[in-house]
Structures are given as structure tokens and as C-alpha cells.
Amino acid sequence: MVETVYPQLIGLFAGGLLLTSVLMVWRHSLLASIRLLATQGIILAALVATIGMHEGEAELLVVSGLVLVVKGVALPWVLARQSRATTHMADESPRLNPTAALLAVALLTILSYAVSSRLAGLNASIPAHAAPIGLAMVLVGFLLLVTRRRARSQLVGFLLLDNGIATIAFLTSGGVPLLLELGVSLDVLLVVLILYAFAGRMSNKFGNTDIDQLRELHD
């Protein structure tokens, strides 16, 4: 690969990841969030493939395919399948209004750049320069988890957080070993399936999936 194209591609894909994360905070419709999540999974797979081709590591190309299947197709499909049946109540009324949420995203992104600049070991290679984007995704995922009220929107936040961790892993060290990557993907898939089953039970029992309903257990 041409040496000047590589940093640009890394920058492009990292920018795409950040953009999809910001859009997820901005959009309130669950279905739109899920489509953004799928897009993000595809961008992440492209990023992994780029690093893999540049480093000449066949293993990373396999991982890229795995990311594409799990994060780009399987997880969004699982989430969307249930949401389509319940679109009438898929609109979110978050705790933060959009302006405040976007401002918070900007602050979190600045914070993640500030934190990453103190980790000297992260700045060794071209992809590592983009690592703060991954940290920003983790923080935005937290923001979604804290501010969203519907059970399934929280799931989107959880998956964004997981994508952020994967981004950091790929940008700083070319990903974790393949076996671990498989284990992590399987774990995340199972957690999402479990939460999805619980969200279904919640709809049956409470009539909706507003987690503000979960207030019976306290001291």
C-alpha cells in the first residue's frame, strides 16, 4: 500500500467511527441507532482490514471478517428483529436534551485526547495516534448507558462501549490474539442475547421497557 494513503485511510475510518457515535447520541429513534451501529461495525471491519494489509498479517484479515459478521451484521440484526415488532414505542425520551448531549460528547472527546496524550507508549505508531477516538467512543457509550431510559437503547450504549474497546485494541496493538478476539465476540453476543431476552420479558411483564420501572429493590 502507498505510504501516504495509509495514514489517510486510518484517519478516515477513525473519523467515521467517531461520527457514527455522535449521530447515535443525536438520533433518538432506536431503529436509526441500530443502523448506525451496523455502519460502525462495517467501518471498524474496514479499519482492521487496512491495518492488516499494511502490516501484512493474514490473521488480522480473518479478524476483520469476524468483526464484519458479528458487529456489522449479527448484533444489529438481533436488535432490529425485535425492534421492528415494537416500533410504535421505540422513540426515546432521554434524560438529556440533544444540545446538552452533543456538548457532553464534545467535552468527552476533548477529555479522551487529553488523557491519551499522557500515555507516552500510545504514540509510537500511525494508528496509535487515532487511539483517543476509541476512548471517546467508550465514554460516549457510557453517556448513552446513563442517559437512556429504554432497555434496548441501553443495549446500544453497551455495544458502542464494546466497539470503543475493540477500536483501542486494534489501533494500539493490532488487536488482541485471535483466540481472545473469538472469546470476546462470543461473550458480547451472548450478553446481548441475554439482555434481549430480559427486555422481552420486561415488555411482557411491565408493558414497556422503561428501566425507570425497575425500582422495587432498594434498602
Add this chain to the structure above:
Amino acid sequence: MAFALWTPLIIPAFLAGLSLTNGFSRFRRFSGVTASAVVLLSGLLLVTAALQDQVPSSAGGVLRADALSAYMLTVVGAVGLVSTWGGLGANTAGHGKYAGSYDALVPVFLAAMSMAVLADNIGLMWASVEATTIATAFLVGHHRTRKSLEAAWKYVILGSVGVAIALLGIVLIYAASRGAGEPTLSWLSLSQTNLPLDPALIKAGGALAVLGFATKAGLAPMHSWLPDAHSQAPAPVSGLMSGVLLSVALYAILRIQSITDAVIGPEFLRTMLSIGGLLSLAVAASLLIRQRDYKRMLAYSSIEHMGLMAIGAAIGPAAMPAVLLYILGHGLTKATLFVISGRILAVEGTPVIADVRALLVRQPGLAIPWLIAMAALLGFPPSSIFFSEVGIIMAGWAAGMGTVVAAALVLLLVIFAALTRLTIAMTFGSPPSPVARPSYSPHGPLLPLVLALGTTATVAFIGEPVGALLIRAAAVLGGAS
């Protein structure tokens, strides 16, 4: 001896598969007990190997059992046996419509914990800890009531987000090892081969990993899932979660600590763990004083004991044998108490302390083991918890952490008073209406409870081989192996 590394993983998985088939339905209620027995036997085999200075390893070194791993595996098996065997009583375990999934998930849970303690790879250890969340999610929500659904949702969200933070930390540690020229996740090479690891990355990675696993260990301020999950799960599952799952998470913290200590010294994590430990004690103390639910009371007591263990981990190698003995003593005692609490719930039909009066007069078969186990939990000698607590406090004093230890002691006194008051409220007094005939039935198998309490009472006095094993296991973390 390498086969003993595989039996605690494969046989429970096999039993789990069998439990889901129809032909096995008559025997599947024993799947948890069998799986625990297999884990316990494998653990004892590995302990004998460790005492002869052997370190069995398999699968290219990914599975490895030094003295610490062997000890932890034995604890998992022993606590599992007490919980599942004690839960065999006809009306205590969750044997209803969904018995098949229950009997399949308990062995999977045991196998996941075994893998977590046997893996010499922090990545695999992470995946196993996450697998315990997956296995227990449906067990916590087993009763399918509104409350258990709420507990299960909070547990899975907090548990997996917390453990995701730990993954971020592990990724940073991996990046540090890659920067040092040898990408590895083996904690053995990370902690003992003096790789030139980047201190800033290890510091950030270690802090995040400890924070993440501390969520799973129930340390404050990330403890909020614990009382809900423990009070809603079926009693044997509560016993397993409280008795060993928390300790397995603590084990993960100890392994991470052995990596960071080698690179940036012990000061950093010492501060973190001391704060977490003291906060846990404070949370437990403040919520135990006015506690109304006896299963939640046991859950807060677990937060208390994990807090003290975290302080022990902060003190370092001098307190480590006491912390390891603590893990066994607390596990067995807490499993016993949760099993009895399940029986009280089945007999009395209420989890509220105020509604369970004069148990000693009406149900002496339940009240007597409950009182003995509570006394052991409160740290009356000869319970091994007494010796562990004294060991940690003395070691902390000697290590110059007098302020932390003194604060912990004050909080322990408050907790002692609160727990004593609640136990007396449940057991003593005169019943509202005269009792025709007190029931001496223990409402389930008595032998596992006797064995568990007998072990806690005697284990602290056995210098050889228990003392030798604890010292070897502690030495693993001290850097010399």
C-alpha cells in the same frame, strides 16, 4: 497430572449438556453436586502436585496450576459442593418448570469459574469471568418475578459493563507488552520476566482492570448489583455467587496486582484497594444497621468481607496467607448461611426479618445451624474467619497502614453489633402464639452444613499441609515461585 486441569472444565460442560436432554431428567438434579465434586477432586489433586513443587500445565501453557490456582480451584469445588448439596432439599432449590436450564447452568457456572482460576492468560481469565456473568444471568432471573427480573437486568448490565472496563485495561497491558517487544497476555511472563513494560500504560491498564474486576467482586462504589442479585437468586446460586464468584474476581485482582507491582511498585494499587475496601466496609455498616431482609443482610455481609479482603490485598505479601484462608472460611460459611436462608424462606414464606420471630422455639432444626454459622461469620473463634481477620489487621499494623486498619476495625465493630442484633431478632424471643411441637427437622441435607462448618472451625489449626499450601500460594503472588 495435567488431566486434572481439564476435568473441571470438560466434565461439568458434559453434565450441562446431559441436563438438557430428556432421558437424563431423573438424574439431572444431581448435576450440580457431581460437577462440584469433580472440581473439588481435581483441585485436591492439583494441590498435592503443588505441594510436591510440580506446576502442571497444558494446552501450550494456557492452562496452568500453581499453588494459588490449585487452592482457588479447591475452594470453588468445596463451596460449590456445600451450596449444591445443601440445596438438594425438596422445596428449596429452584425446581419448577425451568429445572432443566437450572441444572444445566449451574455446572456451566462452575466450569467458567474453574477456567478463570486455571488460565495463565489474563485474556482467557477475562473471558471466563464474563462467562460467569452469562451463566448466572438466567439463574438470578430464575424465579421470573418482577423483582428477580429487575435484579437480573441490573446484574447483567453492571456486571458486563464493569468487566468491559477490565477488558480495556487488559488491552492497554497488552499494548504495553507489545511495546516491550514481546506481545503476551500470560500473567507469568508479564509479572516475572522483567519485560521493559511502559509504566504509564501499565498504570492505566492496571487501574482499569482492577476497577473492572472490583465491580464483579462487589467492592464499593460498584456494589449496587450485589444485594439485589443475591437476594433474588435461588439460595444455592446465591451461595455460589457470594461464596466463590466474588473471590474469583478478587483472584483476578490479585493476578493483575502481581503485574503492576513488578512494574510500578505497590503504592498505586495499595491506595486504590484501601479506598475501595474502606468504602465497602462503610457501605455495609450503614446499610446493615437498619436491614429488614435476611438475604440482603447476608449480601451486605459479603460486601463487608470482600472489603476487608481488599484491604488485605492492599497490605501485600505479609497479609496474603490470611486473605487466602479468609477466602475459604468466608466461602464455606456464607454458602452454609445462604443454604439455610433458602430453607427459612421456604418454611416461613417471607424474607423479612421482622416476620421471622422466635425461630429457636419454633424451628430449632433451622435456628441452631443458623446461629452456629452466624457466629462463625461474625468471627468467633475457632472459626477461621477470626484468624484471618486478626492476621490481616496485624499485618496492616506492621506494614505501617495503622490508620486504614484502625478505621476498618471501627467499622467492623459497627457491623458486628448490627449483625448480632438482627440475628437475635430472628432467633430469640417468644413466639406470638404458643407452639404445639417445635420442628427439629433441618428441612434438607444436614451433612454438607456440618462438613462446611467443621472445616471452617478446624482448618486454621492444621499447619501441615494447609499452612504450607497457603504460604506457597502467597509466594506465587510475591514474585518468587
